[in-house]
Amino acid sequence: MASDLAIVLFLAPAIASVASLLLQKARIAEYLTAAAAILDLIVSIPMLIEVLRFGPVLALHGYILIDTLGAWVILCIAVVYALSAIYAVGYMRLLDEDERLPLFYTLFSGFAFTMFAACVMNNVGVFWIAIELTTLISTFLVGFEREAESTEAAWKYIVVVSGGISLALLGTVLFYWGGSFVFGPTYAMTWAALHESAAKVYTPLLTVSFLLVLVGYGTKAGLAPMHTWLPDAHSESPAPVSAMLSGALLNASMLGIARFLSVVDGTRTGRFAHSAVVGFGIFSFVLAALFIIRQTDVKRLMAYSSVEHIGVQALGLGFGGVLGVAGALYHMLNHSLNKSLMFFGSGNAMRAYGTKDMSGIRSVLRTFPASGTLWLLGAVGIAGAPPFALFLSEFTILRAGMAGRYRWAAILFIIFLIVVFIGFLAHFRRMYFDEAAEPGSKLTGLAWRAVPMWLAFAPILVLGLWWPQHLWSLFTHISTAMSGGAQ
Amino acid sequence: MILSNVVLQILQVLCVLLLAPLLQGFILKAEERVQRSRGPSLLQPYRDLWKLFHKECVFPDSASWIYWIAPFVAFTAMLIVPILIPVLTDRPLPLSDMGDMLGGGMVLTLGSFAIILAGLDTGNVYGGIGSSRAVMLGILAEPTLILVLVGISLLAKAMLPFVVNHLLLGSLSVYWSPAHVFLILGFFALLLVETDRLPIHSSTHIEIYMIDEARILEYSGPLLALLKWASMMKQFILYTIFCNVFLLPWGMSLLGSPLGQLGSVLTLLLKFLLVAVAVIVVETVQSRLRFYRYQEPLAAGFLFAVLAIVSSQLL
């Protein structure tokens, strides 16, 4: 049953992509993509429940593995895919490029397809290939607007990220080599095989391999100091693509890090691995906090906020234990929702005011009464305040940090959380409550652009007030699976 | 019928003496052929030497005894070296341990040194330029040569070229080892420089660019013939060392019968053919380097020699 759902999950974006390419009609492409995305979202929820209840599903001679962690990340990605696809219908029409829109939707669905593929890959090498494919497809999405800045951003993106994930490939080869001492020269490198061989591999080899994989996939995820491509790529791409990049792609990369972390968990290098992840996490958080204060461009502000939240997720994974992992996974979903909301709002503001510079955006409430309120509330949420969902997940991660060896990181976390809160909301205060010289223009298609914001906001509010017991048991299940049942 | 050792040694020297112009003729003709012109005949250097021996000798007033002695010194040095290196036979002949590889290198350099002094001797401006440039190249090239010889001695654990030859014949793993590969590359760079090939020398007769021709500008007649022959023999000897000691140590006669010697000579010419083709390709592809960039190919050769020594110790 889960594998049938998976087939639907993959077929929908594939068909949308190919149809957009072949039919070359903008309206059809838009609606087809939105339909495929909503279908994917609907399908991913029962798939998660199935996998939780009946255990992981293997398919295609063991090349595909749908386990709880992968299914959860697929859910997060599907959420962003659906919201962005709906938003894109309204937003991309504003760009006045109807002839090129089918290409956009082809790439868009293709991007979603590769991200889903990355989540279910059992073979570590093929996982790397899927991540590489996401880079290649999203580069053209980033550079879609064919401006000087977009092209520059796309170039930086592909060069930095390709360099980074080649490190991940080196780490993968070294893991394979380590495993070949245990399994012989030829074996299928599945996650399970890595788990099995990790304890018997020479410890320095394991350490170096893990570090390489961490830095490699960390580049893709946006951990500092490898994040340099992130502000450019996320700010220069069209708003729906920014939401996908921030909400979905970063999650897929964190999946890679999480899986590798669970591989080395329990070996002699496990402590060092967790410390490394915590180190990168807290460094990203601090760096992003400091950069958030001095931003002038609204989308770059959102991009640095993504770096910050990826840092939080890394902290959660690094702190470990049930609390840490649960917090990180919950944070994945909440961040996807909240960040999509923020990027949608900034997209609206950009188009209305004609500029990305925050000093040019003033009195947002006058231009967007309803969605503007949503945007403001989303800003409060993404800065980590209650009663929104991100507060709950960050609080959980904080609890995990205080309980273990990494108290220093937890304290730094608290201090810089306050910095982020003040800095982020200062920008929003200026945008909302300072008087404007002239109001922004009201553009068409507001319904398409506002509905996703409502759809994103509602869960944030609900999940912030109530953490469902089912989700908690799901996370506990994932956490025990990740640590090989040892904890 | 095995030839006696004395005969074999004389044969080796004669081989170098008589076949050196043939090699030079081949290189000149092949260069021209590669550039799609007809080129001089293969036997042209013989005819040139013959012509020079029948000309009269004109010498400047300011010449001293060095002027007279230098061609003989150079020629004799080139006749001594074939005794020391494996040219035709595989086993060491009696007089071949008069000098090991460093000794052979020293005798080769002695010949060049004599000609450098001769260039300075007459007080001619062009002679001075040629000699100073040749000395500069020597400063750059000699350390590489020494290091290459040291490298090969470290591999063979002996300083005799015959031992190296046997080692390479016997052990394929040493032949393919990184140290040996680097030594081949380093010696090839040296070969290009010492035999007056591009990218350093050029066969132009414009005085400003001349290096080696400038030194012998003052000579004429039989003395010039001796000098030209000496440089051709030097080229032949360097190719012999390159082939028989480094690159293609196969094909030399073991016993010393006349048929074996003939076969040896033919194999030698074949090996030279291959090396000469490589040299010509390198030469045709490049143009002459500017003067202050001469250290670049020589530095590359030096680097190769150092890497050879390092990798022979590490691996």
Place this chain on the structure above:
Amino acid sequence: MFLAHLNSLEASIFSSLAILSLLLAFVMLGSHWLRNYVYAFAAESWLIAALSAAVGYFGGYRELYAIAILTALFRGLVLPWLLVRIIGRLNVKRELHAVLQPSSSLVLGALLVMFAFVIANYMNHESSTAGHVVILALTIMFSMKFIGFLMLSVRDEAVSQILGLLVLENGIFLGSQILVPGMPMLIEIVILFDLLIVVACFGMLVRFLLVHAGTTSSRELQRLVG
């Protein structure tokens, strides 16, 4: 394990081919002209293909012959041809070194090779002939990574950066041939073709850069900062 049964001839051949590839990486580091980079890269790819074939011959891995031929064709011919075409379209033939002179970058490269040797020693715990080849393979893999990253950092031409990335991939491929020749062929072939797609994407991007941003030198791509 395959490497545990190496004799000295095999060790010599593998070592020579691997070290010559590293040397060609240094040649790329020190060149002024973009075309020389591409030729050195092509030569390096051919050497790695030869290494693949040698490993296949001595280790008895028949499928490595196919990989060797594919490598020689794609990495050794098609990729350099694509790159030469990209260079032909651009206006630059020569790298204008603003950050680091080639000679300094060569010295830096040598230091990085030593660092790579230290890491390789740390990671390995055998000490036979096989151990030497393993340490050599690890050293060269890491050094080519470092040199690739060095090329990415100090060069500002777009084509040099593409070549830096390709050197990175070449290093991994070289190491994987010696260390894990038994890796499933599917993975190796897909990685090979992946490289082709990467270069095609880069080609398109370079064209976009030229058209929209007006330059391919990253010194001048400074619009997005902070």
